[in-house]
Amino acid sequence: MSAFDNSIQGLRETFRRDQVWPFLAPEQAAKVDVSNQMILYVEGLNLSFDGFKALNNLNLYVNDGELRCLIGANGAGKTTLMDVITGKSKPDAGSVYFGQTHNLLTKDEADIAQLGIGRKFQKPTVFEEQTVFDNLELSLKTDKRVLPTLFANLSPSEIDRIDEVLTIIGLKQQRFMKAGALSHGQKQWLEIGMLLVSDPRLLLIDEPVAGMTAQETERTAELLTSLAGERTVIVVEHDMEFVRSIARTVTVLHQGSVLAEGTMDQIQSNKDVIEVYLGEEAAEA
């Protein structure tokens, strides 16, 4: 009898009316815990490709709302670091936390993107066969599972959001043009727009002004500085003028680890940096 009672009790416990089963419960919107004013913790990162140490015990902390520039020579590990943060590569050792709770190393690209980390590639990659508008629609912050996407309709607020971003990136006139028909600079802007429309917490931007005219570069600098504050922006860039115009904090990478960190002036007077990076330029000048 008591066994029966137990099973009944167990059944009642399983089918409790005041609770839903965990797998039925709607997923909580992912909260990013930034109570320590820190949004990204990268610690002890190591990654080697066939013996080449792309990342060598790299530590990097980024404050919430900061605009951070990463500089470094080719092969210093800038793009590899971005690959690790966005889930494209898995490191051999180390940890990457987004806020205090989200361990990025256990997640894949799609998960990380949905957490609010957006990435712009070095080479502008937009969906060339689709219109500028469609490109932005695809990037909206929505339910990105298969069935909801099949039955998705643009809500008026989403259209307003796309319009707003179109204005910011200056492509209002080109909204129904195929993205492949845009100029190189416009594609760069569209890609930045695709990041903006998804409303990310953290933007990783790889060489945003490569191939841009001076005027476009200036506008990009304005845009990126205006983003910082409510969002965190990490920019990888070679163009030192550009870095000087936007950066408050600069991190110099060298051979897979952090060489120096500070304001542009501090960096430029740093002995190590002059030796390995700016030294060549200084020698030339």
Added chain:
Amino acid sequence: MSKLINWFSEGRSSGKYTLPFVILLLAVTVLASAANLLLPQDSALYVSTYSITLLGKYLCYAMLALAVDIIWGYCGILSLGHGAFFALGGYAMGMYLMRQIGDRGVYGHPILPDFMVFLDWQELPWFWHGMDQFWFAMIMAVLVPGLLAFVFGWLAFRSRVTGVYLSIMTQALTYALLLAFFRNEMGFGGNNGLTDFKEILGFDLQADSTRVSLFIITAVLLAVVLMLSQRILSSRLGKVTLAVRDAEARTRFIGYRTERYKVWLFVYSAVIAGVAGALYVPQVGIINPGEFSPINSIEVVIWVAVGGRGTLIGAIIGALLVNYAKTRFTAIMPDGWLFALGALFVLVTLFLPKGLIGLYGQLKSKRQPASSQEVTS
């Protein structure tokens, strides 16, 4: 304002020719059927039952081409094994038709099909049970290709196998099935396959009315599949599909699990191929392992390329034209067909990268350069 924009962005999808095409397809179907059933045989406009069956066969091929186009033209997955899904659907229908023969077979066994009696089998293999029910067989015709596509796609796409490697795997898949179905022990009639069908749902398969009905059903289903696919591909899911085709990594980085999209599209495509196969078998009267042949699957890709990949109607037109040419050509010069097909593929790849539909678009924009400028700007 915003509604207008919404409408515009929908109106730009390439589906504006779908409805006229469907109407044309159904009109031709009705006219051909009427000409067969109502006109006397000596009338100049009489359409022979042979032609009706041939048209029905072409429409099945068109549906198969549509399936390949969805996955290749829109999602960039070049499947060289879609013949396998087509043949599996066909086998499901073939098994049903086999069971319908009952005791009218050569050996007159009440339950076992002829080839099993010939092989001296005592009872029906387990997978033949239930296949005497039409509804069950039809579920199988959809379920088996779908399930195979799901398992295959899940393994391949999750491991991020793409491009030419995936194409080779699909070839291997269909080739493996070809070899398996050749074996008598598999219980699908070995290299003779399944044939000698008598009736479907009680209707004589040789009767004109049955032939015409099958033709009409094929045309209607093709129209339904075309419209459904057009709708799916013009939804946001279709946009994601194109995005996966053009820049899969980018799609992943904006938060879509591309492998899931690919798997489900692959399954959808395989199911369409299965339906096409199930419609094909009662019209041609035989299904054998030859349908699994890798060459067949490659031919389908050529149909799509000729018609214009990335346009559903193009795939259908390509399949119809190439098969019509095949029927004509093999009657005149049977040995030359494969050479002609190869030449066709080379020519289309070199000169018509967007197929016949692309050619139409080019001619149109040449004729009206001014107005097309307006459209693009």
